[in-house]
Structure formats: C-alpha cells, structure tokens
Amino acid sequence: xxxGAIGCFVGGCLAAAGADxxxxxxxxxxxxLAREGLTLTDVFGRRHQLSPAALHLVESVEIxxxxxxxxSLVLLTxxxxxxxxxxxxxxxVLPAGAPVLSLQNGLANAPQAQAAAPALxxxxxxxxxxxxxxxxxxxxxxxxxxxxxxxxAVLRAWQPLFTRAGLLLxxxxxxxxxxWGKLLLNLNNPVNALSGLPxxxxxxxxxxxxxxxxxxxxxxxxxxxxxxxxxxLTPVPPHRLPAILRLPDWLxxxxxxxxxxxxxxxxSSMADDLAMGRRTEVDALCGEVVRLAxxxxxxxxxxxxxxxxxxxxxxxxxxxxxxxRLLHALGLK
Numbered sequence: 001x002x003x004g005a006i007g008c009f010v011g012g013c014l015a016a017a018g019a020d021x022x023x024x025x026x027x028x029x030x031x032x033l034a035r036e037g038l039t040l041t042d043v044f045g046r047r048h049q050l051s052p053a054a055l056h057l058v059e060s061v062e063i064x065x066x067x068x069x070x071x072s073l074v075l076l077t078x079x080x081x082x083x084x085x086x087x088x089x090x091x092x093v094l095p096a097g098a099p100v101l102s103l104q105n106g107l108a109n110a111p112q113a114q115a116a117a118p119a120l121x122x123x124x125x126x127x128x129x130x131x132x133x134x135x136x137x138x139x140x141x142x143x144x145x146x147x148x149x150x151x152x153a154v155l156r157a158w159q160p161l162f163t164r165a166g167l168l169l170x171x172x173x174x175x176x177x178x179x180w181g182k183l184l185l186n187l188n189n190p191v192n193a194l195s196g197l198p199x200x201x202x203x204x205x206x207x208x209x210x211x212x213x214x215x216x217x218x219x220x221x222x223x224x225x226x227x228x229x230x231x232x233l234t235p236v237p238p239h240r241l242p243a244i245l246r247l248p249d250w251l252x253x254x255x256x257x258x259x260x261x262x263x264x265x266x267x268s269s270m271a272d273d274l275a276m277g278r279r280t281e282v283d284a285l286c287g288e289v290v291r292l293a294x295x296x297x298x299x300x301x302x303x304x305x306x307x308x309x310x311x312x313x314x315x316x317x318x319x320x321x322x323x324x325r326l327l328h329a330l331g332l333k
Contacts, residue, residue: 001061001086002078003029005131005269006103009139010075010147010167012038015055016048017165022056022064022071030057036137043142043263046166061086065093073158074100076113076122079273080284083109084116091117099154101125103147105186106284107179124175125149126182128233130199130266142199142266150175180223181231184238186285187215190306193270193280196320200262206249207323213242214332218300219289225296234259274310282310302330 003011003025015021015038023033034057038050058064064071074094078086083104090100096119102110103125110124129145146168149155155171162169172178188203191212195202202208220239223230230238235258244256253260273280286303293300309329327333 001074001076001090001100002082004077004079005133005139005272006127007075007077008033008038008133009040009131009141010077010103010127012040012048012050012139013165013167014161015050016040017161019161019165020056022058024058024061024064027059030059032136033057036135039135039138041134041138041140042166043144043261043266061089061093070095070098072099073154074098076100076102076104076109078104079279080104080106080109080281081279083112087113087116087120087122091120094120097121099123099152101149101155103127104284105281106183106288107176108284108288121154123150123152123155124179126175126179128182130262130268132265132267132269133272134265140263140265142263144261146170148172148175148178177229177231178233180228181233181238183285183288184216184219184230184241185233187219187289187303188212189268189270189285190280190282190310191215191326192268193274194309194321194326195323196271197267198264199266199268200260200264203260203262204249204253205323206246206252207327209245209252210332211323211326211330213245214302214330215286215289215306216245217242218293218303222289222293222296222298222300225298226292270310280310282307286310302332305330 001024003023011021011023033055034052037052038055040048074090098120100120100122102113102122110122114122126148129141130143132140132142134140148170151171151173159169191208192199192202195208236244270280286306289300289303
C-alpha cells in the first residue's frame with residue numbers, strides 16, 4: 001500500500017521470490033511499471049527483472065474488494081503524511097484483524113494507522129537500508145541493511161519468504177529502541193536533501209557531517225532525559241557517532257570505512273521528495289525529536305530549525321545549500 005521506492009523494492013523482492021504481490025501506487029509509478037516492468041538492483045550486485053505482465057498493479061485499494069481475496073499481509077509504505085488516510089482506506093476493504101506491517105520512517109506511523117483503523121492489526125516495522133529510484137521502474141538498494149519489526153506470530157510465519165527474497169526480517173520484543181536508533185541515523189536525511197549531493201558525497205564533507213552531528217547530539221540529549229536507550233545499529237554506539245562525524249575528512253574516511261559502504265547512486269528519499277515538490281517526512285524525523293524535547297524540557301532548537309528549512313517554503317523546494325551556509329543557518333558557524 002503506497003508502492004514508492006520502499007514499497008516497489010520490498011514488494012518486488014517478494015514477488016521475485018514467488019509471492020503473489022499487489023502493488024497499490026500512484027498513477028505515475030503504476031504507469032512506469034506497466035510500461036517498463038520492475039528492475040531491482042542493490043549494492044551487492046544483485047539484479048531482478050520483473051516484466052510488466054508479471055506485475056499486479058492497481059491504483060486504489062477499493063479495487064481489491066472486487067478483484068481478489070483479502071491479502072494475507074499488507075505492507076504499509078506510504079509517506080508519513082498519508083498514513084491515516086491509507087489506513088482508513090484499508091479498513092474499508094480488509095477483514096477485522098488483518099495484519100498490516102508499517103515499513104515507514106519515524107515512530108508515530110503504526111500508532112496513527114492503528115487509530116485510523118482500530119479493527120486492523122497494525123505492526124510497527126522499519127527498513128534500515130536506502131532505496132533510490134534510478135529511473136522509471138528501476139529501484140536500487142544503495143546501502144547495507146535489513147528489515148525489523150515487532151515480534152508477532154503472523155510475521156514469524158513470513159520470515160522464511162522474506163529470507164528467500166534476500167530481505168532479512170529481524171523481529172524484536174520491543175521495537176521502539178530500534179526505531180529510535182534508526183531515527184538518529186535518519187537525521188542525516190534533511191542534511192542530504194539540502195546538500196543536493198548523493199549520500200556518500202555529502203558524508204565526505206566535514207561541514208555537512210557537523211550539521212548531522214549537531215542534530216544527533218540534540219536527539220541523544222533528549223533521549224537521555226526521556227530515559228530512552230536507542231539501539232546500536234552501526235559498528236559504533238550511538239553516543240560515539242557525533243564525535244566520529246566531526247573528525248577531519250581524512251581520518252573519517254579511515255575510521256568510518258563501513259559507514260561509507262554506500263554506492264555513488266544512493267540518496268535519501270527526502271532529496272527525491274524535495275526535487276519533486278512533495279511534502280517530506282522531516283516532521284517524522286526532526287519533528288519527532290522536537291516533540292519529545294518539549295515533553296522533557298530539553299531544548300532541540302537545531303532540529304526545530306531543520307524542520308523550518310525543509311518545510312518552510314513548501315511546496316517550493318528550497319535551494320541547495322553549501323555546508324558553510326547550512327552550518328550558519330543552524331547557528332553552528
């Protein structure tokens with residue numbers, strides 16, 4: 001449901017592994033898939049090609065009720081701003097208790113979906129790797145990573161298929177620390193979007209890393225005040241990452257070699273959203289930090305400023321910013 005970059009990639013991998021997958025997407029995506037088929041590539045050199053005839057494409061969830069039995073599992077991959085609307089639409093066509101796995105950024109999407117569709121069984125999940133649309137119908141995983149979700153018997157039954165599809169699905173008794181660990185890393189998304197650079201090129205510039213580090217510092221202080229311990233999702237513990245990000249470029253290249261295992265084509269989905277004039281998910285990232293900050297009394301002015309920079313001129317995309325200008329905008333220079 002909401003087959004954009006993540007939905008097309010995850011759904012496509014499952015389809016290539018033999019699952020019967022229905023893609024519910026915007027007309028732009030469906031038209032590209034109907035014309036070009038679906039090409040999936042990744043940083044490891046793997047490639048899957050699905051012809052247009054092999055894809056089951058629909059443009060609205062209402063069509064499902066008339067054309068097929070209820071799905072065994074729904075992957076919710078719409079942008080955060082569309083969560084409640086999408087969940088409400090699903091509730092109109094799915095039976096009570098139908099499992100819906102949210103593979104979305106931030107922490108609030110699964111609760112929002114559950115509130116909008118109380119009869120459904122919404123499970124929180126996350127995607128730890130980057131997917132970029134390289135061309136119409138071509139989606140590319142540009143970084144290492146896996147899927148994670150709240151442990152549930154329904155998802156345990158699906159794990160073998162995800163594994164065959166090349167998608168490791170880790171299940172956690174408590175997903176919230178993992179979600180916060182991912183959110184800390186995703187604080188680079190707005191930095192990347194404003195830089196106008198691919199992810200690797202942006203991370204190779206110390207100025208942009210300093211901005212990322214400052215956003216992470218604020219978030220870590222807020223999490224400490226809230227008594228939340230974020231999960232470790234990188235070789236380096238979260239509290240040590242800001243210092244590494246601030247290292248000189250030459251030393252960062254040496255010590256963060258694994259962090260830089262990003263191919264030249266990878267970029268944040270927020271960069272794509274800005275380029276296409278779409279509302280971004282900055283509120284689900286920096287905005288989440290700001291909301292928690294208000295509840296703890298710990299300030300997070302730089303995360304709040306980043307929300308302003310990204311969303312302040314929407315729907316007009318803000319111009320790309322050199323690192324020095326972005327540092328100044330956040331009061332870091």
